[in-house]
Amino acid sequence: MSELMNHVDFRAALEEAIKGKSANKAPFxxxxxxxxxxxxxxxxxxxxxxxxxGPFADYLAYIYARMPERYTEAKDFxxxxxxxxxxxxxxxxxxxxxxxxxCGTTRERIVDPDNMSPTTRGLQSWCYSVAxxxxxxxxxxxxxxxxxxxxxxxxxxxxxxxxxKYKFTDEEVEFFDLHIVSDEIxxxxxxxxxxxxxxxxxxxQRCLKICEIGAQMRLLYTTAxxxxxxxxxxxxxxxxxxxxxxx
Amino acid sequence: MPTVVIHRGDKTFEGEVNENTNLVVKAGIRQFPYPNLRxxxxxxxxxxxACRVLKxxxxxxxxxxxxxxxxxxxxxxxxxxxxxxxxxxxxxELDQPTMPLxxxxxxxxxxxxPATE
Numbered sequence: 033m034s035e036l037m038n039h040v041d042f043r044a045a046l047e048e049a050i051k052g053k054s055a056n057k058a059p060f061x062x063x064x065x066x067x068x069x070x071x072x073x074x075x076x077x078x079x080x081x082x083x084x085x086g087p088f089a090d091y092l093a094y095i096y097a098r099m100p101e102r103y104t105e106a107k108d109f110x111x112x113x114x115x116x117x118x119x120x121x122x123x124x125x126x127x128x129x130x131x132x133x134x135c136g137t138t139r140e141r142i143v144d145p146d147n148m149s150p151t152t153r154g155l156q157s158w159c160y161s162v163a164x165x166x167x168x169x170x171x172x173x174x175x176x177x178x179x180x181x182x183x184x185x186x187x188x189x190x191x192x193x194x195x196x197k198y199k200f201t202d203e204e205v206e207f208f209d210l211h212i213v214s215d216e217i218x219x220x221x222x223x224x225x226x227x228x229x230x231x232x233x234x235x236x237q238r239c240l241k242i243c244e245i246g247a248q249m250r251l252l253y254t255t256a257x258x259x260x261x262x263x264x265x266x267x268x269x270x271x272x273x274x275x276x277x278x279x
Numbered sequence: 280m281p282t283v284v285i286h287r288g289d290k291t292f293e294g295e296v297n298e299n300t301n302l303v304v305k306a307g308i309r310q311f312p313y314p315n316l317r318x319x320x321x322x323x324x325x326x327x328x329a330c331r332v333l334k335x336x337x338x339x340x341x342x343x344x345x346x347x348x349x350x351x352x353x354x355x356x357x358x359x360x361x362x363x364x365x366x367x368x369x370x371x372e373l374d375q376p377t378m379p380l381x382x383x384x385x386x387x388x389x390x391x392x393p394a395t396e
Binding site for chain 2: 116120121122202203206209210213214216217220221224
């Protein structure tokens, strides 16, 4: 039987649960970081990514509605997060579309749900399911801590590559820049909420489990992007060799 | 650890932060300098976080494209920076105007809405 963890141990356990299946190890991420992808590959990524992150405020809205009224700070955080995604500055999805257009695709193609892969549809459905059905604290752990908090480390690695290797302009890659700040805030506040309110052994264990599953879902999604769009152009052996060299 | 001093009107706030800290991120997670640093979008668009750097400017990287676009040459020359765009490694002393900066003329920006209190 597990014991109730203090905040320090619980946070370390959450970080470990996420790290185990980091999407940074997916072949698509390796190809991206090593400058191997073409603009059409990145366009397909954007067409899929839109349907995963586009409804993020919707996911949060379901959690917000089910978050107990007495958790005022948690509710305020969710509301602020939704606001920042949509109308705090530029709408985040508009910046994603700007990047996608610079890769050669169109707004019409991006917003068309027929252009996402079945795996992306699965990730989006999982996000909706977590937001609608899980205990709201567990849902924050899954979507904010498990998924959103991973973004700064991913984009911090990817953004210089987009400028230096793929030769995108600053404006074209703004989507990636902004997430380094906003997702750091969102991820950290997500941690604060989960640490404070997951106050039983059962809730802590469910939070850990959902972080693990969230990281698996993201890895699944990123891996599928490689097999669906890139594998015909870049053999897996080539990426494995890059990964071995980097290790 | 870098020491941060922030002046706002007749008040001064001081604290220490870890290296590689973004003050808007810190304020966003309700730690120093919260609630004493005004900020907005966190993406270099609204300029609500703009401060004049009184000390420590020599340790900062050159203003990035968002700061150039949002602040313009005049304010950059006066020492203003967008705090959401800066990660700190050294001591710094900042002065944040009690009211957000007025908008840079449209022909010098990207047409985003003006910063408001």
